[in-house]
Amino acid sequence: MSTHLRRRALTVAAATAGALLTAGVIAAPAAADTGGEYSGSLSNGTTWLASVPSDWNGTVLLYSHGYTPSFAGGNWASVAPDDGTKALLLEEGYALVGSSYRSNGWAVPGAVDDQLQSLDAMLDETGLQPEHILAYGTSMGGLVTGRIAELAGDVIDGAMPTCGLMEGGVDLSNYQLDGAHAIDVLLAPGQDLDIEGYSTLGEAFAASGALQAAVQAGQQTPEGRARVALAAALYHLSDGVRAADAPTDPAVAQKSLYDQLLGTIGFVTPGRFDIESTAGGNATWNVGVDYTKLFAKSADRALVEQLYAQAGLDLRADLATLTATADVAADPGSVETLRASSGLTGELQMPVLTLHTLDDVLAPVQVEQEYAEDVRDAHRNDLLRQFRVDSVGHCNFTSAEIAAGIAALQSRVETGNWGLVGQSADRMNALAASLDDSGTAFVQTKPGEFLGDR
Incomplete structure (x- = not known):
């Protein structure tokens, strides 16, 4: 603590003791x-x-x-x-x-x-x-x-x-990884997009562009739109309007998720490079994550289920695929560094x-x-x-x-x-x-x- 702030701490302690002796008289x-x-x-x-x-x-x-x-x-x-x-x-x-x-x-x-x-x-x-x-x-x-x-x-x-x-740097990176994983596996199969571990800012921007392109392509079909909504749900995105004005039309709600998802990817993916640089490596992982259990707690579950049903897709199969392909492992030292420097304990x-x-x-x-x-x-x-x-x-x-x-x-x-x-x-x-x-x-x-x- 600096000298001035140490003086203030002592002053506050003295003032508190004095207040007990002076019946609560408060100085200006x-x-x-x-x-x-x-x-x-x-x-x-x-x-x-x-x-x-x-x-x-x-x-x-x-x-x-x-x-x-x-x-x-x-x-x-x-x-x-x-x-x-x-x-x-x-x-x-x-x-x-x-x-x-x-x-x-x-x-x-x-x-x-x-x-x-x-x-x-x-x-x-x-x-x-x-x-x-x-x-x-x-x-x-x-x-x-x-x-x-x-x-x-x-x-x-x-x-x-x-x-x-308030989730701290590790959990911030982890929930964003879940959304990126869904885009990579379900909307860009076979492309093997880079969703973490960026050694340069250029790599992060390239990954951001590839993720956005996959979302834009997916938006062109009913099946793709359902999967876009699933990725957006894992990113914790919502319908983009006040709660009092929440849309009842699933197509309107999905379009809002799509619009928000594009902008979010463009910001958080390069931002991941900054976090990884500070942590000294990748501090995020999804090895062992059960996406069926994870998605069951999503606020957007009902909407995604409705869109999947309309598209004739099997949501359980897609969630099982996400679980089976979850292979991102974190660098333990980076996790420790990021958690110690940007975590909260309560x-x-x-x-x-x-x-x-x-x-x-x-x-x-x-x-x-x-x-x-x-x-x-x-x-x-x-x-x-x-x-x-x-x-x-x-x-x-x-x-x-x-x-x-x-x-x-x-x-x-x-x-x-x-x-x-x-x-x-x-x-x-x-x-x-x-x-x-x-x-x-x-x-x-x-x-x-x-x-x-x-």
């Missing part, structure tokens, strides 16, 4: 003279940004941004997922800080340190002495926030992963509130089930609350929904209990609507079973 937070914009860099190349409102409320929000491919240009820090959310959080009085991480790509292994060191630098630069520090993040940054919640309880008071990859050191949209093609809502299971196994249930939003798209939250989540988390940190707001989607909607008019769609529903847990 010490703030910089004025608000403003701040920036800096760490010795490892990480850059950081901060925004401080003139009417600071005493809380600092540490924001962890999502995945930026290694092959994308630029490596920028950000303090919020979008300008609207940044403006609303500043209006509510929060000070904001976030870093670029030291590099693009699968930055999870070093991101926690980069974030905490950037927070330390920001506090030194601004002179702020916060009452509370909360962490939140988006997508890969949600996973980073999940790791902060298990590693930084002496510095951070609460955490809010949004659309987080051992929460602070209150955690998660947000997830119901229809997210890159961070499927089912990962929330896996995360809840980890937390339950670690006997930390009382520290976790999970909320879903009936919205379509990766991390497609309104500013009001983000601000409501942070407000509910801060209330939990300050009071020691979740209160009424932390128990109900309706109350979260009311809270969000009171903060901003950007819209709110919290719903009371549970995620389905995550298929990638090996």
